[in-house]
Amino acid sequence: MTKKYNWAILGCGRIATKFASDLKLLPNANLYAAASRDLTRAQDFANEYGFEVAYGSYQELVKDPKVDAVYIATPHSHHHEHTLLCLNHKKPVLCEKAFAMNLTEVNEMVACAKNNNTFLMEAFWTMFQPSFQKAMEIVRSGELGKLKIVRSDFAFNAPFIEDKRLYNIKLGGGSLLDIGIYPVFAALTSLGIPETIKSFAEFSSTGSEESLSMLFKYKNGEMANLTSSFSSYSPTQTEYLCENGYLVLNPRWFTPTDITICKEGGDVYTIESEHREGFGYQYEAQHVMECLDTGLIESPKMTWEISRNLMGVLDRIRIDAGIFFPDHDKQMFF
Incomplete structure (x- = not known):
């Protein structure tokens, strides 16, 4: 039972x-x-x-x-x-x-x-979306050739309210940890940890970062171009550019969504989302209960290593862009 x-x-x-x-x-x-x-x-x-x-x-x-x-x-x-x-x-x-x-x-x-x-797991719900899992399956299969470039963005024009979470440094304000984490996740889950990171930030009057561009370079020549912002809109999609075609996780790519595939020669087709109800958080919750059913304390899908690698890259981005949270970073940076 x-x-x-x-x-x-x-x-x-x-x-x-x-x-x-x-x-x-x-x-x-x-x-x-x-x-x-x-x-x-x-x-x-x-x-x-x-x-x-x-x-x-x-x-x-x-x-x-x-x-x-x-x-x-x-x-x-x-x-x-x-x-x-x-x-x-x-x-x-x-x-x-x-x-x-x-x-x-x-x-x-x-x-x-x-x-x-x-048990402990980071609630990175995108990892459990059927559309994201399907996209990773296709990219890793080699069907489109070797993955060369990832382009991913997440941006919206947020009201500027100084003491609210998005712009409040004491609450971890800034686009990186709130929404920029998604494009970074897209690069890490497909290309791994980058060799070189360059990041460029624009700051608000509260000192929090409101727009960020991130460039990743990998040992074998792969690259990622990532963007997050609270001051502009974007398509909010992720593109995986491969040797023989490309795959697009369509707008609001981190949620249940459709997939567009274009193969060399112009063959374009869409894989429609199988998701039919809810927002998409039920997939991670179900996974947690499956882990608890079997007595696991670590998810085999969203492992602690994945979370550590993700946070390690976010730290590198912040150091390069000059994004600091004084209440939390003293031990690490100062």
């Missing part, structure tokens, strides 16, 4: 609403607890999405013996703190990306998971 898991959500913001909505699509997921530092907010969230209990503190949540898994949806400036809190109370964790603020924090989170023999 399949175990039904009591899910808890730590942090009741916008992304938590989508995750909660998609949990309802999974028969082995029970919407059990919602927690916020504001009890009224937690209660409103729990009532809207059908959670059984609401907590006005995260300490109350992790002390509840009925909680089987915690989805952390607070700003990434707090992921390290909240992940350690859950793991030290033996609560399996699915933590939103960016996993943390730097590689030092990620390493501490992984060490804590090992020490407590408790």
Whole structure:
């Protein structure tokens, strides 16, 4: 008999609403607890999405013996703190990306998971999208020849509000950790860790980076051209340019989407998305429960090494572009 898991959500913001909505699509997921530092907010969230209990503190949540898994949806400036809190109370964790603020924090989170023999995974939902998995299968098959160049972007024109998350350095503000992480992920999952990184940032009046261009160069000549921005719109797609054709993950490429393939000679066709309901967060949640079913503490698909490599490259980009978070980077940079 399949175990039904009591899910808890730590942090009741916008992304938590989508995750909660998609949990309802999974028969082995029970919407059990919602927690916020504001009890009224937690209660409103729990009532809207059908959670059984609401907590006005995260300490109350992790002390509840009925909680089987915690989805952390607070700003990434707090992921390290909240992940350690859950793991030290033996609560399996699915933590939103960016996993943390730097590689030092990620390493501490992984060490804590090992020490407590408790599951931990970065919630990089794109890894589990059927369209992304299909695209990787085609690119790696050699059907289009050797992959030479990755072009990926994610940009939108965000309202400038100084104290809100996107522009607030204390909350990890800036396009890189919020949306630039997606294009970086597209390059790493297809080409690996680059040999050389060049990055160019434009900063807002708060000191946070609002637009970023990243260039990756690889030992064998492959390249990646990546962009993120809060001050302009973009197609928000990813292109894999190969020797004998190219593949495009179409707009909003990091979500369930269609794939366009063009082969040398002009043969163009589309693979339509198989996704039919929800936002697409249910795939990662289902994977977490499959891992818990078999007693794993590390995902075989979104491994700790993948998260470490991703954060390590994000650190290199920030150093090159002059992007710093003083509350988190003292030990690493200064």
